[in-house]
Amino acid sequence: MGDSDEAAVAGWRRWALLAATIAVFGGLYLRIFTAPPPAGFAPPKAATPAMSGTGPFYRSQFLPNSTEQSVHSATAAEISGERLRAFWYGGSREGAPDVVIYTSVFSPLERRWGPERVLVTRESAQRHLQRYVRKLGNPAVGRDRSGRLWLFFVSVSVGGWAGSAINLMVSEDEGETWTAPRRLVTSPFFNISTLVRGSPLQFADGTIGLPVYHEMAGKFGELLRLDSEGHAIRKTRLSWGQSSLQPVIVPRSETDAVGFMRYAGDPPNRILVVRTSDAGAHWSAPVKTELPNPNAAIGSVLLADGSLLLVFNDAPENREDLSLAISKDFGNTWRIAHRFEGDPGSPRAQVSEYSYPWIMQDTAGDVHVLYTWGRSRIKHVHFNLAWLEGRR
Numbered sequence: 417m418g419d420s421d422e423a424a425v426a427g428w429r430r431w432a433l434l435a436a437t438i439a440v441f442g443g444l445y446l447r448i449f450t451a452p453p454p455a456g457f458a459p460p461k462a463a464t465p466a467m468s469g470t471g472p473f474y475r476s477q478f479l480p481n482s483t484e485q486s487v488h489s490a491t492a493a494e495i496s497g498e499r500l501r502a503f504w505y506g507g508s509r510e511g512a513p514d515v516v517i518y519t520s521v522f523s524p525l526e527r528r529w530g531p532e533r534v535l536v537t538r539e540s541a542q543r544h545l546q547r548y549v550r551k552l553g554n555p556a557v558g559r560d561r562s563g564r565l566w567l568f569f570v571s572v573s574v575g576g577w578a579g580s581a582i583n584l585m586v587s588e589d590e591g592e593t594w595t596a597p598r599r600l601v602t603s604p605f606f607n608i609s610t611l612v613r614g615s616p617l618q619f620a621d622g623t624i625g626l627p628v629y630h631e632m633a634g635k636f637g638e639l640l641r642l643d644s645e646g647h648a649i650r651k652t653r654l655s656w657g658q659s660s661l662q663p664v665i666v667p668r669s670e671t672d673a674v675g676f677m678r679y680a681g682d683p684p685n686r687i688l689v690v691r692t693s694d695a696g697a698h699w700s701a702p703v704k705t706e707l708p709n710p711n712a713a714i715g716s717v718l719l720a721d722g723s724l725l726l727v728f729n730d731a732p733e734n735r736e737d738l739s740l741a742i743s744k745d746f747g748n749t750w751r752i753a754h755r756f757e758g759d760p761g762s763p764r765a766q767v768s769e770y771s772y773p774w775i776m777q778d779t780a781g782d783v784h785v786l787y788t789w790g791r792s793r794i795k796h797v798h799f800n801l802a803w804l805e806g807r808r
Contacts (some may be wrong), residue, residue: 427495451649453697455642456670457625458561458618460718464779471804479504479520479786479794480532486510488516489554489764489772490786490794491615493565495590498524498780503535503555503567511551511576513538517569519591522796524780529796536585536597541571545583546597548573553580558616559622560644564588568612568626569597578632579658580611584646602628602640602648609633612638613713614664615774621651625696627663627675637663637677639696655702657681660688664716666724671695674747676716676726677702679709685732707741707750708732715773719801720781723808727752727773727785731758738770738787742808753807756785756797767792 479502481487487506495501498639500522507515517536522529542549550739553570558643565587583597609632617625624642624685628651629635637654654663659681668674673696677688686704707728712735715727724747730739735760741750757770774786782800789795 438689451641452649454619454621454623454695456620456695457673458620459670460667460720461779464781470800470802473805474797474799474803475527476795476797477528478789479529479623479796481793482532485770486791487794488767488788488791489613490788491555491557491774492522492776492784492786493557493559493591493805494776494778495521495565498778500778500784500794501557501565501591502529502786502794503557503728504786505552505555505569510791511553511572513551515552517552517555521591522690524782528661531604535594541583541597545599547599550574554611554613556612556615556626558624559618561618562644564663565591566616566646567591567594568600570611571599574608577754578630579608580631581608582610582612582626582628586646598646600640600642600646600648602651611661613662614770615776617665617667619695620670625665627654627665629661629663629677631661634658635661635680637661637675637690639663639665639675639699639704641696642666643799652696652699654690654699655688660702662713663690664714664799665696666716666718668718668722668746672746674716674724675699676705676714676747678711678713679704685709685711687726687728705747705750710734713772715775715785715787717775717777717783719783721801722746725753725775725783727756727775727787729771730755735769735771738773740785742804753804756787757789 453532490504492500492502518532519535520529520532530805550572555569557567567585582600585594585597587594610629614627626640629637639652660677662678665675675690687707687709688702690699712729724743726741729735738756740754742753771788785797
């Protein structure tokens with residue numbers, strides 16, 4: 417074979433390899449982007465509020481932090497016995513190699529949290545994922561239709577948060593034991609720059625909706641749809657551009673939902689809102705609400721009575737305040753119901769940051785809020801509807 421023939425064969429092989437690569441990525445693209453839209457959101461499970469004779473209460477306490485390290489980004493799910501299982505990350509600082517993901521359980525009967533337990537370390541994630549892991553980040557937890565807990569968490573192999581990937585672990589025993597983590601395929605090219613913060617939600621067909629966001633070559637939100645095994649089958653853009661991230665999605669019916677996003681653009685700094693009326697197949701363009709947002713995470717929940725609650729930093733420039741707002745018209749108008757931290761009438765605290773709130777209503781009707789308190793503790797606030805009624 418002459419030199420020209422060898423060159424031709426080498427060239428053909430390069431083109432064949434390129435074609436095969438395009439075919440693989442193209443097939444993955446079609447798999448993620450072209451699955452049919454779901455029939456609708458799963459209807460929210462109705463809470464069973466305590467008897468009307470129960471008096472109002474408002475309680476707060478810190479989650480355990482025996483290592484006295486920096487902690488951040490709490491999430492939780494209700495488990496059997498009306499308990500809560502929380503997850504958060506902690507280490508010497510955000511993004512440090514020693515950051516691990518912790519879990520702890522709250523007992524409503526004892527009104528306290530149990531000791532924290534290390535669930536994921538950088539080394540354990542690296543071993544199971546069979547790839548180098550530089551650091552760990554945000555966890556987010558939810559349930560599937562069969563009752564299993566799904567825990568998502570962020571990992572980074574190269575670079576900063578823009579190089580993140582999302583991993584999934586599943587538990588069938590309320591978080592006592594877990595499957596080995598595996599990396600989700602969320603993008604057909606390189607599979608990086610996908611992060612999670614907001615809680616997953618269920619669709620009526622048993623698939624899972626996971627609000628995610630990207631920080632590479634832009635900041636924007638998406639709704640990722642996963643099948644019952646956690647494989648991505650569809651994703652829908654919530655926003656475009658450079659300034660929206662960390663979506664939180666709250667359905668109110670099979671078709672309607674509202675989404676709130678952190679804003680990272682030019683002033684005025686306001687929480688962004690998007691809406692859908694076709695179960696997330698299409699979303700309205702993001703618009704700014706009346707509520708401030710100092711480039712900070714948000715928490716939201718729809719109560720059984722139809723009221724919408726939002727926990728956020730009620731300031732355009734800093735995280736020295738954390739407030740509770742309530743809406744009776746699904747987010748069109750808001751009223752501040754309470755200030756968890758930073759009340760103007762109270763002495764100024766030494767803590768300079770209250771952030772990353774998470775909120776839920778349990779099956780007894782009570783409301784739970786978790787948030788970062790000065791990066792040194794995770795704070796838990798627990799109140800009932802009788803207390804909230806006095807602030808409507």
